[in-house]
Amino acid sequence: xxxxxxxxxxxxxxxxxxxxxxxxxxxxxxxxxxxxxxxxxxxxxxxxxxxxxxxxxxxxxxxxxxxxxxxxxxxxxxxxxxxxxxxxxxxxxxxxxxxxxxxxxxxxxxxxxxxxxxxxxxxxxxxxxxxxxxxxxxxxxxxxxxxxxxxxxxxxxxxxxxxxxxxxxxxxxxxxxxxxxxxxxxxxxxxxxxxxxxxxxxxxxxxxxxxxxxxxxxxxxxxxxxxxxxxxxxxxxxxxxxxxxxxxxxxxxxxxxxxxxxxxxxxxxxxx
Amino acid sequence: xxxxxxxxxxxxxxxxxxxxxxxxxxxxxxxxxxxxxxxxxxxxxxxxxxxxxxxxxxxxxxxxxxxxxxxxxxxxxxxxxxxxxxxxxxxxxxxxxxxxxxxxxxxxxxxxxxxxxxxxxxxxxxxxxxxxxxxxxxxxxxxxxxxxxxxxxxxxxxxxxxxxxxxxxxxxxxxxxxxxxxxxxxxxxxxxxxxxxxxxxxxxxxxxxxxxxxxxxxxxxxxxxxxxxxxxxxxxxxxxxxxxxxxxxxxxxxxxxxxxxxxxxxxxxxxxxxxxxxxxxxxxxxxxxxxxxxxxxxxxxxxxxxxxxxxxxxxxxxxxxxxxxxxxxxxxxxxxxxxxxxxxxxxxxxxxxxxxxxxxxxxxxxxxxxxxxxxxxxxxxxxx
Numbered sequence: 245x246x247x248x249x250x251x252x253x254x255x256x257x258x259x260x261x262x263x264x265x266x267x268x269x270x271x272x273x274x275x276x277x278x279x280x281x282x283x284x285x286x287x288x289x290x291x292x293x294x295x296x297x298x299x300x301x302x303x304x305x306x307x308x309x310x311x312x313x314x315x316x317x318x319x320x321x322x323x324x325x326x327x328x329x330x331x332x333x334x335x336x337x338x339x340x341x342x343x344x345x346x347x348x349x350x351x352x353x354x355x356x357x358x359x360x361x362x363x364x365x366x367x368x369x370x371x372x373x374x375x376x377x378x379x380x381x382x383x384x385x386x387x388x389x390x391x392x393x394x395x396x397x398x399x400x401x402x403x404x405x406x407x408x409x410x411x412x413x414x415x416x417x418x419x420x421x422x423x424x425x426x427x428x429x430x431x432x433x434x435x436x437x438x439x440x441x442x443x444x445x446x447x448x449x450x451x452x453x454x455x456x457x458x459x460x461x462x463x464x465x466x467x468x469x470x471x472x473x474x475x476x477x478x479x480x481x482x483x484x485x486x487x488x489x490x491x492x493x494x495x496x497x498x499x500x501x502x503x504x505x506x507x508x509x510x511x512x513x514x515x516x
Numbered sequence: 517x518x519x520x521x522x523x524x525x526x527x528x529x530x531x532x533x534x535x536x537x538x539x540x541x542x543x544x545x546x547x548x549x550x551x552x553x554x555x556x557x558x559x560x561x562x563x564x565x566x567x568x569x570x571x572x573x574x575x576x577x578x579x580x581x582x583x584x585x586x587x588x589x590x591x592x593x594x595x596x597x598x599x600x601x602x603x604x605x606x607x608x609x610x611x612x613x614x615x616x617x618x619x620x621x622x623x624x625x626x627x628x629x630x631x632x633x634x635x636x637x638x639x640x641x642x643x644x645x646x647x648x649x650x651x652x653x654x655x656x657x658x659x660x661x662x663x664x665x666x667x668x669x670x671x672x673x674x675x676x677x678x679x680x681x682x683x684x685x686x687x688x689x690x691x692x693x694x695x696x697x698x699x700x701x702x703x704x705x706x707x708x709x710x711x712x713x714x715x716x717x718x719x720x721x722x723x724x725x726x727x728x729x730x731x732x733x734x735x736x737x738x739x740x741x742x743x744x745x746x747x748x749x750x751x752x753x754x755x756x757x758x759x760x761x762x763x764x765x766x767x768x769x770x771x772x773x774x775x776x777x778x779x780x781x782x783x784x785x786x787x788x789x790x791x792x793x794x795x796x797x798x799x800x801x802x803x804x805x806x807x808x809x810x811x812x813x814x815x816x817x818x819x820x821x822x823x824x825x826x827x828x829x830x831x832x833x834x835x836x837x838x839x840x841x842x843x844x845x846x847x848x849x850x851x852x853x854x855x856x857x858x859x860x861x862x863x864x865x866x867x868x869x870x871x872x873x874x875x876x877x878x879x880x881x882x883x884x885x886x887x888x889x890x891x892x893x894x895x896x897x898x899x900x
Contacts, residue, residue, distance in 0.1 A: 360766030
C-alpha cells in the first residue's frame with residue numbers, strides 16, 4: 245500500500261507542479277473507548293498539498309473518524325485516544341503535548357455534513373472565526389467577509405442582505421455559507437465531511453464546482469458516500485473498509501483499475 | 517350459521533363490551549375528578565376572594581387592599597346593635613372623635629385588617645434575591661456539568677445529589693437555612709451596633725462609624741432568599757441543562773472548528789441560544805418556591821412589621837444595603853399561614869384570608885403564564 249502511494253505521488257508530481265506532502269499519517273490507530281477497540285487500525289497515508297483527496301468507503305469504515313483526527317475534533321469525545329502512530333501536518337506532530345488544538349484548527353478548517361450556520365446574520369457567520377481571533381476592525385472584517393463570500397460563489401446572491409439571518413438561505417446556500425465561514429479564517433487545509441449529503445443534486449453540483457475552484461488555494465480532504473462525486477472532484481482517493489485503509493491511489497486508478505479485489509467490489513457497487 | 521345472522525360484524529359477546537365500557541368510565545371518572553378538584557379550588561377562592569380585590573365602582577380594583585400593610589381589625593356593635601368592623605387605626609380616631617359612642621362586644625383580630633402591602637413587598641424582595649442567586653449558581657453549575665465535566669462517576673454522583681436535593685422536604689430546607697444562614701456566625705454584616713451575644717469577631721470599618729461583624733444574618737431577607745435559592749437550585753440546574761442540551765451539537769463543533777476556545781464557544785455559540793430557555797424555566801422554578809412557607813418560616817418571615825424593609829434600613833449606602841438585606845420581612849405565604857392558622861376562626865378574618873390567597877394565586881399564575889408565553893415565543897423565534 246505504502247509503496248503504491250509513493251510511486252504514484254512521484255508520478256503525479258510533474259503534472260501538478262507540487263510534490264509536497266502536507267498531511268502525513270503514519271501507522272495511525274485510533275480508539276473511541278480508551279484503546280479497548282480500535283476504530284482505525286494502522287493507517288498510513290500521505291496527503292499531497294494543493295490537491296483534493298477523497299475518503300470513500302461504506303458506513304462505519306472510519307473515514308469520518310480519520311477526518312476528525314486531522315483537526316482533533318475527536319478531542320470532544322472524552323474517551324477518544326490515538327493508540328499508535330502519529331499524524332504530522334506541515335511536519336509537526338499534531339498530537340504533541342505543546343500543540344494547541346485551537347491553533348491547529350485555525351490552519352485546518354472543517355465543513356460538516358449537516359450545514360450548521362449559526363442563527364446569526366450572514367455577515368456575522370462569516371466574520372465569526374475572525375471575531376473569535378480577536379479581530380474587531382470593521383474594515384478588515386468587511387473585506388474578509390466579502391472575499392470569502394466571493395470565493396464561495398455566494399456573494400452575488402447575498403450581497404444585498406448580509407444583515408439578514410443565515411437561516412433564511414436555502415440548504416445549498418447555507419452549506420456554501422459554511423464553506424465561506426471556514427475559508428474566512430484562511431486555513432491551509434479544508435476538511436469536508438460529506439458536505440453534500442443533505443443537499444439536492446443541483447445544490448450538490450454547485451458545491452462540487454466550488455470545490456474545483458477552491459483547490460487552487462487550499463488542500464481539500466473530502467469524505468463522501470457518493471462515488472461519482474469522488475471521481476468528479478478528487479485527484480486522489482483512499483478507500484477504507486472496517487477501519488483499515490485498503491487502497492490509496494490516484495482517483496482514476498481506484499475507479500478504473502483498482503489493485504485490490506475489495507476496492508473493485510466496492511467501486512463497482514457489489515457491496516457497501 | 518351465515519343464514520342465521522346476516523351481519524358478519526355483529527358483536528360476539530355483550531359481556532366484553534360492557535367490561536370495556538365500565539373500565540373506560542372508571543378511567544374517565546378519575547380524570548374528571550382531578551379536574552373537578554382543581555375547578556372547585558379555583559372557583560371557591562375566586563368566589564370569596566375576588567370581591568376583596570375588585571369593587572363595583574371605578575377604579576374597580578381595591579387599591580387599599582394592595583397598598584396598605586396588615587393591621588389589627590376591630591369588630592364591635594354600636595348603639596343601634598349594628599355590627600361594625602374597622603382597622604385599629606381607624607378605630608382609635610373614631611373613639612377620639614366620638615368619645616360618647618356606644619361600643620359593645622369589642623373583639624380584635626390581629627393582622628386581619630388593612631391590606632397586604634408588607635407581605636407583597638416581602639415576597640417580591642425574597643423572590644428577587646432568590647432569583648439572582650439561584651440563576652447565577654444554577655447556570656454556572658449547568659454549564660459546568662453539560663459543557664466542561666467529563667462524564668465519569670463523579671459527575672454521575674453530582675447529578676444524583678442534585679436530583680436528591682429536589683426530593684428534600686421543604687421544612688428541612690427551612691431548618692437548614694436557619695442553622696446555616698441565620699445562626700452560624702460565619703456570615704458578616706455591616707452594622708453600627710455589634711450584637712455582643714452573637715458576634716464572634718468584629719472590626720471597625722475605616723472611615724465610618726460602623727463595624728464589620730461576623731454575627732450571622734439572623735432572621736433576614738438574605739437568609740430567606742438564599743434558603744429559597746437552595747431549594748430552587750435542583751429544578752433550575754435541571755432546566756438549564758435541558759436548555760443547553762437543546763442547542764445543536766453542530767453549533768459547538770462549528771465554533772471549535774473555527775478556532776474558538778471552549779469559553780468562546782460557550783459564550784458565542786451556546787449561551788445566546790440557551791438563555792431564553794434557561795430564563796423561562798428558572799422563572800417557573802422560582803415561582804414554585806416563592807409559594808413555599810416552610811423555608812422562610814424560620815429564616816426570614818415575621819407576621820408583623822411596622823414599616824417596609826427599605827423604610828426601616830438606615831445608614832450610609834453600603835450600610836443601608838447591608839441593613840436592608842438583614843431586615844426580616846413579611847411574606848405572602850407566611851401571612852396566609854398566620855391569618856389562617858394562628859388567628860381564631862371568625863367571619864371578620866374571612867376577607868383577609870380569601871383576599872390574600874386570591875392575590876397570591878393570581879401572582880403565581882401570572883408568573884407561570886408569563887414564562888410559558890415567553891418560552892413559546894422564543895421557541896418559535898429560534899428554530900434551527
